Amino acid sequence: MSDAVLQQTVIGGEEKEYLSFVLGDEHYALDITTVKEIRGYEQVTKIANAPAFIKGVINLRGDIVPIVDLRIKFNVGEATYNEFTIVIMLNIQERIVGIVVDGVSDVIRLADETILAPPEFGVAFDSRYLQGLADVEDTMVILVNIERLVTSEELGLVAPETVTEDA
Amino acid sequence: MTIDIDQFHGVFFEESEEHLDDMEQLLMSFDVDAPDAEDLNSIFRAAHSIKGGSGIFGFDELTRLTHVMENLLDKARNRELSLTIDSVNLLLESIDVLKETLSAYREGSPTPTVTIDQRISQLENSIGIALTESSSNDSEDGFGFFDDEPTVAPVVETTSCDDDGFGFFDDEPVLQNTQEETESKAQPLSSTAQEDIDGFGFFEPLNFNEPESKDKEDKPVAPSAKDSPQEYHKAEAPITPSVTTRPLQSRKEHPAKPKTKDAVSIRVDTTKIDAMVNLVGELVITQSMLSMIGQEVEGAIAERLQLAIDELQRNTREIQESVMSMRMLPLTSTFNRFPRLVRDLAAKLDKKVDLVINGGSTEIDKSLIEKIVDPLTHLVRNSIDHGIEIPEQRIAAGKPETGTIILSAEQKGGNIIIGIIDDGAGLNRERILAKARSNGLEVADDLPDEQVWQLIFQAGFSTAEAVTDVSGRGVGMDVVRRNIESIGGRIEIESTKGEGSGFFIHLPLTLAIVDGMCVSVGNQIFVIPLLNIIESFQPTASQIKTLGNDSVLHIRDQYWPLVPLYDYMDVENAQRSPTEGIVVLLESSKKRYGVLVDALVGQQQVVIKSLEQHYRKVAGIAGATIMGDGKVALIIDTDSIATTYTSRQLEELLS
Numbered sequence: 030m031s032d033a034v035l036q037q038t039v040i041g042g043e044e045k046e047y048l049s050f051v052l053g054d055e056h057y058a059l060d061i062t063t064v065k066e067i068r069g070y071e072q073v074t075k076i077a078n079a080p081a082f083i084k085g086v087i088n089l090r091g092d093i094v095p096i097v098d099l100r101i102k103f104n105v106g107e108a109t110y111n112e113f114t115i116v117i118m119l120n121i122q123e124r125i126v127g128i129v130v131d132g133v134s135d136v137i138r139l140a141d142e143t144i145l146a147p148p149e150f151g152v153a154f155d156s157r158y159l160q161g162l163a164d165v166e167d168t169m170v171i172l173v174n175i176e177r178l179v180t181s182e183e184l185g186l187v188a189p190e191t192v193t194e195d196a
Numbered sequence: 197m198t199i200d201i202d203q204f205h206g207v208f209f210e211e212s213e214e215h216l217d218d219m220e221q222l223l224m225s226f227d228v229d230a231p232d233a234e235d236l237n238s239i240f241r242a243a244h245s246i247k248g249g250s251g252i253f254g255f256d257e258l259t260r261l262t263h264v265m266e267n268l269l270d271k272a273r274n275r276e277l278s279l280t281i282d283s284v285n286l287l288l289e290s291i292d293v294l295k296e297t298l299s300a301y302r303e304g305s306p307t308p309t310v311t312i313d314q315r316i317s318q319l320e321n322s323i324g325i326a327l328t329e330s331s332s333n334d335s336e337d338g339f340g341f342f343d344d345e346p347t348v349a350p351v352v353e354t355t356s357c358d359d360d361g362f363g364f365f366d367d368e369p370v371l372q373n374t375q376e377e378t379e380s381k382a383q384p385l386s387s388t389a390q391e392d393i394d395g396f397g398f399f400e401p402l403n404f405n406e407p408e409s410k411d412k413e414d415k416p417v418a419p420s421a422k423d424s425p426q427e428y429h430k431a432e433a434p435i436t437p438s439v440t441t442r443p444l445q446s447r448k449e450h451p452a453k454p455k456t457k458d459a460v461s462i463r464v465d466t467t468k469i470d471a472m473v474n475l476v477g478e479l480v481i482t483q484s485m486l487s488m489i490g491q492e493v494e495g496a497i498a499e500r501l502q503l504a505i506d507e508l509q510r511n512t513r514e515i516q517e518s519v520m521s522m523r524m525l526p527l528t529s530t531f532n533r534f535p536r537l538v539r540d541l542a543a544k545l546d547k548k549v550d551l552v553i554n555g556g557s558t559e560i561d562k563s564l565i566e567k568i569v570d571p572l573t574h575l576v577r578n579s580i581d582h583g584i585e586i587p588e589q590r591i592a593a594g595k596p597e598t599g600t601i602i603l604s605a606e607q608k609g610g611n612i613i614i615g616i617i618d619d620g621a622g623l624n625r626e627r628i629l630a631k632a633r634s635n636g637l638e639v640a641d642d643l644p645d646e647q648v649w650q651l652i653f654q655a656g657f658s659t660a661e662a663v664t665d666v667s668g669r670g671v672g673m674d675v676v677r678r679n680i681e682s683i684g685g686r687i688e689i690e691s692t693k694g695e696g697s698g699f700f701i702h703l704p705l706t707l708a709i710v711d712g713m714c715v716s717v718g719n720q721i722f723v724i725p726l727l728n729i730i731e732s733f734q735p736t737a738s739q740i741k742t743l744g745n746d747s748v749l750h751i752r753d754q755y756w757p758l759v760p761l762y763d764y765m766d767v768e769n770a771q772r773s774p775t776e777g778i779v780v781l782l783e784s785s786k787k788r789y790g791v792l793v794d795a796l797v798g799q800q801q802v803v804i805k806s807l808e809q810h811y812r813k814v815a816g817i818a819g820a821t822i823m824g825d826g827k828v829a830l831i832i833d834t835d836s837i838a839t840t841y842t843s844r845q846l847e848e849l850l851s
Binding site for chain 1 (some may be wrong): 473474475478720764765766767805806807809810811812814815816817820822826827828829830
């Protein structure tokens, strides 16, 4: 009995909530505590000389916030913009960033031990930005380390000198 | 009389901190060999004010320590003893302890009693008089307001005693009359001097009616303060003795301490204002949505709705303007502290210096003001200490005996530029180069001046032959630069040998409001700061010449580079032919050139929002703003376009 209690507390203590979303045909999820809000895609103001995946900036209640299209960055799905296109607003290290995704599916609860190590290659994301894989109702969900991705030099959202590795 | 004294605690803490900062500043610059009476008085007054306040509020630990400090300072200013470097240091250390104690009281944590006792005994030793008794007396009965100022009696003819806080003896000119016989020999205020100055917090702390202390026993003149302060004023006023005053000096000092301002302002957390700025932005957008919907409404109600919407529009605009202006403060408040500093320092260094202040009304974000004070102080001190020569040298060099330091501020090209310009000797190129080499830097002899000047910002770079207590050029210049860079600014130096040097601090316009011309390129709107615009026109074919692949403008016998904004900003569907579009002639601090845009949309004030907050710096863009319809428009950085466009062209040529 004591074992069962122990196990339960372990699971209970380590369980986290993730927001799952769709890019192309793949299912991804990110730590829900980083999510500020979810909005529809709106017209952006383009920024000169930015890579194609940085769509531009929008006005989020007075904040000038960059919008990143992960579909372009990771070459998954098609970067189309219609009334169903979703932007997930993330709040990471006091910065706000919007990421464009094809759709938001669900909030899932995952215990740490159900998360499997990611493969070294084979998914669109560089394994550095992956937290792991999880099975949710027979669908493979790719857990993204969104904080590391957003602050990465590769995305270029943050001026290089302020990039903190392993943040 | 029941007064909720707690409500004054915040004010006391803030004012005491200011006093401590003042004391510290003054002590730091205190010259023990040539003690400045005025400085000593200021320090004494600051200590006295803290003591007064802490006595009223029952912060006994503060009272105890300040009382001893005050005794020492009082002796010093009465020339009964002279301050040594040790005692100045001791005072500085005591200030640190006071700061600690102050924050302990503020946070309700235990006060550092042991350290205080230590300091008290050290101070007492250094006075060499056993003051134990009197100090313990004071701490018991919450201290005597007038103990050292028995001569206040003849002073008070002021009508402005209800002014702010503890600015106790702001201007006390030396008074030479019978009061000198009294034990303390305080230098009371002259009534005439006081009339010149209306910002005087003479008696306000007395509203709590506590300060009738035991001290009256020692100092028999004081008890007249027993009556309510106001009555006391009236009663004593007519017998104001004739005094020797220094009214001129008092007047001069006055602008340095515009204390009256506090009376009509409140302190508000800036985050509250920020939140308000953002909310108002939302309000403006909602309002413009509403007016769009209003246009769709038909029938009898449409007209009434339209009227209401117009009214709303007017009101929102006014709200927006006033909220925007809240965070902005004129630089006057910062600049006004310098006349005093310049005067004191010049006197100390036997130099003659005039200070000219230009553009004090330039408004700058409050957070920037706070951070610019230290670097600015440093630079001004440097200019006096190292820039301006002593009168003999100046005369020998054929310059007027009195040097001039110009402190200026202006808004230019998306920046606020604060200049500290002196007509002194200028930077010494050779000495800087020599110093650089001795520091192990490799520098070429033909290094351009600008780069040589930048060397002084290196850490540990002092070319002063003798490092004075005032400053050594280079000592702390690295800190100056770091401070300025930490608020997104930069510093530039111009210097001509024998003619003087200028330090220019370029600050970003974070949250500053800029007058801008909105221009359209393709379907995007850009804002060009109005200050940079010389003129705009539609060029004729004959005015456009080609130079290689690039177009240049030929206007009034001058050739101007032409930057097509659609190309620079990478905008599609824009007008590509110069003769079909509009050319805006720009003047940046570096270059003059024209930009090609599709059309002029209109002129308006925009709030600059930083792109860096959530993104990064982008070449050619000073920031972004939110237009009335909620869309983001980018604000053009004319300097940056000038430099980056050329380098890009060069790159293309080379590839």
